Every structure is written in C-alpha cells, then in structure tokens.
Amino acid sequence: MSPIKGLTENRQLPRIGKIRLGIKKVSPRNNVEYPAAVDYFVCPPEVQAVYGEKPKALDVVIPVEDEELWAAQYYRQYSRSRGLICKGDGVACRRMIDTKSGAIAGRETVNAIWQEDLECLGQDCPDYKAKLCQEVMNLQFMLPKVAGMGIWQIDTGSIHSIRNINNCATMLRAANPTGRVSWMKLKLTLEPTEVINPDDKKKKTVYCMHLRYEGTLEDLLRDSTKPRLELIIGRPADDEAPEDRLLSTGNQEKTEELSAKAGDDINAFWPGGQVPPPEEDHGRQNKADIIKATGSVKPPQAAQVKQGGQGKPKLAPAATEADKDFDNLESAAQPKILNASQLMEMVKSTPGLQELTTDGVKSQLGIKSFLEVKNFGEAFADLKKLNKVYNNPKEGEQPRTLQADQRLLFDLVKSNMKLRDDGAVASWLENVAKVDMSRVENEPAEVFKEISDKMGW
Numbered sequence: 460m461s462p463i464k465g466l467t468e469n470r471q472l473p474r475i476g477k478i479r480l481g482i483k484k485v486s487p488r489n490n491v492e493y494p495a496a497v498d499y500f501v502c503p504p505e506v507q508a509v510y511g512e513k514p515k516a517l518d519v520v521i522p523v524e525d526e527e528l529w530a531a532q533y534y535r536q537y538s539r540s541r542g543l544i545c546k547g548d549g550v551a552c553r554r555m556i557d558t559k560s561g562a563i564a565g566r567e568t569v570n571a572i573w574q575e576d577l578e579c580l581g582q583d584c585p586d587y588k589a590k591l592c593q594e595v596m597n598l599q600f601m602l603p604k605v606a607g608m609g610i611w612q613i614d615t616g617s618i619h620s621i622r623n624i625n626n627c628a629t630m631l632r633a634a635n636p637t638g639r640v641s642w643m644k645l646k647l648t649l650e651p652t653e654v655i656n657p658d659d660k661k662k663k664t665v666y667c668m669h670l671r672y673e674g675t676l677e678d679l680l681r682d683s684t685k686p687r688l689e690l691i692i693g694r695p696a697d698d699e700a701p702e703d704r705l706l707s708t709g710n711q712e713k714t715e716e717l718s719a720k721a722g723d724d725i726n727a728f729w730p731g732g733q734v735p736p737p738e739e740d741h742g743r744q745n746k747a748d749i750i751k752a753t754g755s756v757k758p759p760q761a762a763q764v765k766q767g768g769q770g771k772p773k774l775a776p777a778a779t780e781a782d783k784d785f786d787n788l789e790s791a792a793q794p795k796i797l798n799a800s801q802l803m804e805m806v807k808s809t810p811g812l813q814e815l816t817t818d819g820v821k822s823q824l825g826i827k828s829f830l831e832v833k834n835f836g837e838a839f840a841d842l843k844k845l846n847k848v849y850n851n852p853k854e855g856e857q858p859r860t861l862q863a864d865q866r867l868l869f870d871l872v873k874s875n876m877k878l879r880d881d882g883a884v885a886s887w888l889e890n891v892a893k894v895d896m897s898r899v900e901n902e903p904a905e906v907f908k909e910i911s912d913k914m915g916w
Contacts, residue, residue: 472522474599474696475609478502480617480649480668481702486719492539493716494702495877498666500613500649501702509604516648519600519670521641522610529599529641530628532621534581536592537700539712540566545592547579566712590705591713596621597696598668600647613647613668614701619654620668627670634676635683643682646671658880705879718891720877796836799829805839811848864903871907875916 479501485492499513500506510517521529534552536545544555544564553575555564563586564571586592598613615621632638652667672679796802806812806820821827823845824838832838842848872884888894888906898906910916 473609475607475611476503477696477699478506478517478611478613479702480613480615480666483702484720489715489719491715491719493720494700495720496666496703498649498651505607506602506605506611509602515650516646517602518604519645519647520603520643521645522599522601524639524641526628530596530624532594532596532625534579534584534587534592535595535700536563536586538565539716541568541571542699545586547577547581549579549581552577552579565710589710591710593705594618594621595701596624598624598647603644612696614699615668616701616703616705617665617667619652619665623667623669627672631672631679635679637683639683642685643672643679644674646673656880658882661881717883796839798835799832802829802832802835802839806842809843809848811846812842815842815846864907865899868899868903868907868910871911871916875914 481494481496482501483492484495497513499515500510500517502510502514506514506517523529534545534547534549535543538544541555541564546553553573554577555571556562556574557564557568558570558572559568581587584592593616595614595616598615599610600613601609602611628640631640631643648669648671649666650669651664653662653664654667655661656663674682796805803817803820806815815823820842821829823842824832826832869881869884872878872887873881876884876887878884878887885896885899888899888910889896892910894906894910
C-alpha cells in the first residue's frame with residue numbers, strides 16, 4: 460500500500476493558540492471594537508497556570524530555522540470587516556480588489572478578488588503614510604513548560620519588537636558554530652524601551668519584545684552542538700491585525716476605532732455622558748483682592764527691545780488676557796527690587812534668566828544704563844515675560860513657560876488616553892474635549908487644569 464500523494468507527506472505540528480500583546484474592547488456607546496495595548500503578554504488559561512495572569516517573560520523554543528515560518532514579516536493592511544486585505548514586501552504585494560471600483564476592498568465592497576504581483580511602495584505607499592498599513596511580524600514558537608505539543612503565535616505591529624527579534628536571531632547565529640537559533644532555550648520578554656516618536660521627535664516609553672539567551676557564551680556553544688529535532692510547522696495565520704496596531708483617522712473604520720476608544724475613556728470618567736461643571740477655583744484672586752494687595756490692576760508696560768542695540772526698538776509680543784491676569788497676581792507677591800544690584804541678583808537666581816549678562820539685560824530692556832530704569836520690579840517682570848518665564852521658581856524647580864505648559868498638557872492627554880502622537884492629542888482636544896485650540900496655544904496651564912479636573916487625572 461502506497462501513501463496518498465499530496466496528503467500523507469504533508470505533516471505539521473498543530474497550532475495550539477495565540478498569545479496577544481493587547482486586549483480588544485467594544486464600546487458600549489456605538490458597539491465598535493478597538494484594540495488596547497498592554498504591558499504584559501495576554502495568555503490563555505493553560506499559559507497563565509505556569510506564568511501567572513500577567514507575565515512579562517516566557518520560556519520559548521524556536522522549532523525551525525526558516526524565518527519565513529517562525530518570524531514572517533511583511534507590510535500588511537487589515538479591514539475590520541474583511542481581515543487581511545493587502546500584504547507586501549516593499550517590492551510586490553497581493554491585494555484584495557473591489558471588482559466594481561478597482562480600489563482596495565472595504566466595508567462597502569460586495570464582490571472582491573485577490574490580485575497578485577502588484578507593486579508595493581512600502582513606506583512610500585499612501586496607505587502606509589495614512590497609517591492604514593504597517594509592518595507586522597507573525598512570531599511562532601513552542602512553550603516547553605506549558606502542557607500540549609504544538610505551536611503558539613504572537614503578532615506584533617511594533618517595528619522596535621521586529622528589530623529586536625531579528626537582531627537577536629542574527630547574534631545567536633553568529634555566536635555559535637552551527638549557525639542556528641532552533642531548539643535552544645530562549646526567553647521571550649516584554650520590556651519597557653525608550654524610543655523616539657517619529658511624529659514629534661520626542662522620547663517616549665513603549666513595551667517591546669526581546670528574544671534573550673540567558674546563559675553564558677560557553678553555555679551557548681555547548682547548547683548549539685546538541686542534537687535537535689527537525690519539525691515542520693505551517694505558515695503563520697495572518698488573518699488578524701495585531702492588538703498593538705496603530706490607531707488613526709485614515710479611513711472610516713480606523714476613525715470609528717479611535718472614536719470608540721476616546722468615547723469609552725471619557726465615559727469612564729463621566730458616566731452617562733453627564734459632564735460635571737468645573738469646580739470653583741478658590742485660589743484665584745478677584746479684582747478687589749488685587750487692588751487691595753497692589754493698589755492697581757494695571758499690567759506692566761511691555762518692554763522695548765532693541766535688535767542688537769541698533770534700529771528702532773521692538774515691542775515685546777502683546778500679552779494675552781491670561782498673561783495679564785498672571786502678571787497682576789504675580790506683582791502682589793513680587794519681592795521689592797530697589798536697584799540694579801538687586802535686579803541682577805534676581806536674574807542670576809531665576810531659572811530661565813540665569814544666562815543673561817548685564818549687557819544682555821540692558822539690551823532686552825532697551826537701555827544703555829540702569830539709570831534709565833524707573834521701576835526695577837517692573838523691569839524684572841518685563842525680563843520674565845520676554846524670556847517666557849511665567850513664575851518665580853523655588854530653588855531646584857524649573858520655570859514655567861508656555862512651551863513647557865503645552866508639553867505637560869499634551870503628555871497628560873497622550874498618557875491617559877493612550878494616544879500615539881501629538882497629532883492625535885490635538886484631534887482629541889479639539890473634537891472630543893471640545894477645547895478651543897487658541898487656548899491651548901495661549902493658556903495651556905488653564906486647559907491642563909480644566910482637563911485634569913474633569914477627567915479626574
């Protein structure tokens with residue numbers, strides 16, 4: 460009796476299940492599903508029985524050498540209604556096409572076909588730039604300490620995790636005489652990593668996967684020469700988008716996901732959509748209090764600054780209402796400065812002004828001699844305004860500036876709403892929180908307080 464051709468010889472280990480890098484949530488407001496990344500491996504019960512509910516490290520074994528099988532990585536685009544709709548390598552791609560419109564298949568598509576060998580533009584593709592397409596790795600491995608004989612899979616859309624896995628595989632192959640990565644004891648970890656946000660060039664911390672060998676180089680050389688079992692595993696399942704995928708407003712489905720997440724986050728703080736009125740701010744002085752403390756509510760005159768000591772003096776930028784109010788409040792507590800010596804002492808002790816020399820102070824005030832100064836307290840206030848120093852920091856504190864306050868506001872929203880970049884934060888502030896963006900530019904500290912109070916942050 461002979462084997463069945465095309466069937467008997469095709470054998471592979473079964474795929475037991477998936478381990479995920481995030482969770483799926485469904486908004487009760489509009490029933491839209493969206494992903495939420497977490498800082499631990501989301502595991503099924505049999506894995507939790509060995510590693511706990513929220514593990515950050517797993518013992519793994521790579522079963523084969525072929526990276527196309529255990530670490531497949533491509534540009535991929537997904538649709539919530541159709542799953543995978545485009546897959547490419549930066550040169551060629553296969554894409555699901557709407558037979559009626561000729562465009563990529565979407566939610567409204569009735570009939571679609573797969574087209575092969577189309578051009579893949581990689582990062583130059585409009586869909587990639589709109590964050591509809593991204594790099595995705597399907598990582599396949601075995602868990603030797605977990606019951607069951609088969610393959611587990613993790614999908615990731617993090618280029619940092621993809622690079623880490625690739626770099627570790629390269630190092631392992633280079634460090635042992637057999638040049639292999641399969642059938643060695645490895646650790647798959649999820650670790651905090653500081654990266655540069657490509658959108659705003661700011662540093663941020665994200666959780667990325669690493670593939671680690673925890674033994675010594677001597678152990679690696681010994682382990683690499685041990686006999687290994689040759690297994691055949693199937694190609695990874697790539698019909699699901701990873702949970703750590705990007706959220707964007709590139710198309711209607713993506714916008715619905717982002718809107719659903721933002722809506723749920725707001726509803727968690729404002730149950731039933733009832734937004735509470737802002738609490739009364741008892742720390743704010745009224746006009747009568749200011750007059751009582753200072754005898755005046757007139758803000759300091761804008762200082763005149765000469766460009767390089769030549770030409771006509773240039774007035775400092777016009778103060779906003781918030782600036783004027785802050786200046787009035789500050790003047791009540793402003794230490795008395797009676798002469799040039801005391802002025803320079805205050806300048807040298809104020810972060811944000813410490814770099815100013817005597818000549819620099821004169822230049823900013825538009826004077827040739829301190830004899831021209833009639834009120835040294837107002838002169839000091841003008842210096843702070845010109846250099847955007849909005850408070851009198853205590854020793855060891857940093858001065859408040861408009862730019863610093865804006866950064867604090869954006870970081871507050873980004874971290875609490877789990878948004879990817881400053882563009883998403885601006886969209887959330889304008890479209891969800893309904894904040895006038897001119898206030899974000901001119902009075903970010905006030906917006907920070909309002910948002911943090913309303914959201915309970």
